[in-house]
Amino acid sequence: MNGSGRVAIVTGGASGIGAATAQEFVAGGAAVAIFDINQAGGEEMARSLGPNACFFHVDVSDAEACRQAVDALVAQTGRLDFLVNNAVSFIAKGLDVTTADWERSLGVNVRGYANMVQACFEPMRRAGGGAVVNLASISGHIAQPGRWTYNASKGAILAMTKCQALDLSPHHIRVNAVSPGWIWTPEVARAASGDRAKWEPVWGRYHMLRRLGEPREVARAILFLCSDDASFITGADLPVDGGYLGMGSEGLGETSSFAGSE
Ligand code: NAD
Numbered sequence: 001m002n003g004s005g006r007v008a009i010v011t012g013g014a015s016g017i018g019a020a021t022a023q024e025f026v027a028g029g030a031a032v033a034i035f036d037i038n039q040a041g042g043e044e045m046a047r048s049l050g051p052n053a054c055f056f057h058v059d060v061s062d063a064e065a066c067r068q069a070v071d072a073l074v075a076q077t078g079r080l081d082f083l084v085n086n087a088v089s090f091i092a093k094g095l096d097v098t099t100a101d102w103e104r105s106l107g108v109n110v111r112g113y114a115n116m117v118q119a120c121f122e123p124m125r126r127a128g129g130g131a132v133v134n135l136a137s138i139s140g141h142i143a144q145p146g147r148w149t150y151n152a153s154k155g156a157i158l159a160m161t162k163c164q165a166l167d168l169s170p171h172h173i174r175v176n177a178v179s180p181g182w183i184w185t186p187e188v189a190r191a192a193s194g195d196r197a198k199w200e201p202v203w204g205r206y207h208m209l210r211r212l213g214e215p216r217e218v219a220r221a222i223l224f225l226c227s228d229d230a231s232f233i234t235g236a237d238l239p240v241d242g243g244y245l246g247m248g249s250e251g252l253g254e255t256s257s258f259a260g261s262e
Contacts, residue, residue, distance in 0.1 A: 001227035003030025007077045008226070009070070010034055011060050011116060012087030014041035016185030017135065020215035021084050024223045026052050033073050035060065035116075036087065060087045060112030061104070063119075070119040080123040081130040082226045085113040088135070089153075090187055094146035101149055109153035110160065117164055121173070129172025131226040134161045136177040136237060138244050154179075158237055165235035174234035176225045181241030182206065183213040205252055208243025 008025045012018040013034030025032040026049045035058040036042040046055040054076075056069040074080050089108040093101045113134055124130040139147065140154030158177055165175040182188060182203050184196065192199035204211040221240045224230055239245050 001028045001030075001223050001229075003028035003081075006030045006081040007073075007079055008032045008082035008084065009073065009080065009116070009120065010084045010086060011058070011112070012036055013084075014038040014045050014055075016187065017180065017183060017215045017218045018084070018086040019045050020219035021086065021222050022046075022049060022053060024216070024219045025082070026050065028223060030082070031077060035066075035069060059108075060085075060116055061107035063111075063115040066112075066115040066119040070116075070123065074123045079127045080120055081127055083116055083120045083124070083130070083132045084135070084222055084226075085116050085132065085157075086135045087112060090150065092147045092150045094148045096146075097148055105149035105153050106156070109150075110156045113157060114160065114164075117168075117175075121168065121171075124173050125171045130174075131230070132164065132168070132173065132175040133222045133225050134164075134175070134177045136161070136179045138179055138181050138239070138241050140179060141245055161237065162235045169234060174225075174230070176230070176233060176235070177237040178218060178221050178225065179237055179239045179241060179245070180218045181213055181239070181244035183215055183218055185215055188212070206244055206247075207241065208247055208252075210252070211242065213240065213242055 003025055008030050010018050010022045013022040014036040022032045022034055031052045034042045034046050034055045037059050039057050042055040046053040058065050058069045089105045091101050091105045134157050136157045137154040139151045140158045161175055161177040168175055200212055218240045221238055
C-alpha cells in the first residue's frame with residue numbers, strides 16, 4: 001500500500017501479528033504507533049522500526065487510557081487514518097471459567113476493541129475517513145474444547161465488526177475483520193515448546209495448505225483491507241487461514257472418505 005503521510009495505530013504491536021503489521025505499515029511509508037502493555041517489547045519494536053514508529057503504553061481494556069493515548073498521538077501527527085485492533089487476552093477457559101476470566105477476556109478482546117474505535121473515531125472522521133481492521137479468528141467461527149472465553153470473544157468481534165461498519169460508513173470509515181488460522185507467533189511457539197519441526201506437521205493438517213501461517217501473511221491481508229484497493233469492502237471477515245474454515249471435519253480425507261456409488 002502507499003501509506004505515505006498516513007498514520008496507523010496497531011494495538012498489541014509489540015509481538016507476533018501486530019509486530020508484523022507495524023513493520024508492513026512502515027515499509028509502505030506510513031507512520032505507526034504501537035499500543036501495548038508490554039513496555040520493553042513495544043519500545044524495542046518501535047526503535048527497530050525507526051523514526052516513523054513510536055510506542056504508547058496502553059491497556060486497551062481501559063477506555064480512558066485509550067482516549068488519552070490516541071489524543072496524545074494525534075496531537076503529534078495531526079491525523080489518524082488506520083486502526084488495527086489486534087491486542088488479545090488468550091485466556092482459554094470452559095467449565096472452569098471464573099468471573100475474573102470473563103472480565104479480562106471480554107474486557108480486552110471485545111470492550112478493548114470498542115474502546116479503541118470510540119477513541120479513534122473523531123480523528124479518523126476529521127482526516128476524511130479511514131479503515132479499521134479487527135483481529136477475529138477461526139475460533140470465532142467454530143467450537144474448540146475448553147475455550148468458552150476466547151471463542152466467545154472472537155465471535156463477538158465478528159458481530160461487532162458488522163455493527164461498527166454500519167455505524168461508521170457515513171463517515172467513510174470502513175471496518176473489517178480478519179480470521180487467521182494457526183499462525184507461528186510466540187503464543188503458538190510456547191504451546192509447541194519451541195519445537196516447530198515436531199508440531200507443524202500435526203497442526204498443519206488442520207489447514208488445506210498443510211502448514212501454519214506466518215505473521216507477515218496476516219499482516220499483508222490487514223494492509224490490503226486498509227488500502228484503497230479495498231475501497232468497496234466493509235463489514236466483511238477475511239479468513240487468512242490456509243483453508244482451515246473451508247475444510248469440514250473430514251479434514252484432508254487421508255483416513256477415510258465416502259466415494260459415492262456412481
Ligand atoms: P501475541 O501474543 O504475539 O501478541 C499480542 C500482543 O498483545 C502482545 O504484545 C501483548 O503484550 C499485547 N496485549 C495483550 N493484552 C493487551 C492489552 N490489554 N492492551 C494492549 N496490549 C495487549 O499475539 P498473536 O498471536 O500475534 O495474535 C494477534 C491477534 O491475532 C490476536 O487478536 C489473536 O487472537 C489473533 N489470532 C492469532 C492466531 C495465532 O495463531 N497466533 C490465530 C488466530 C487469531
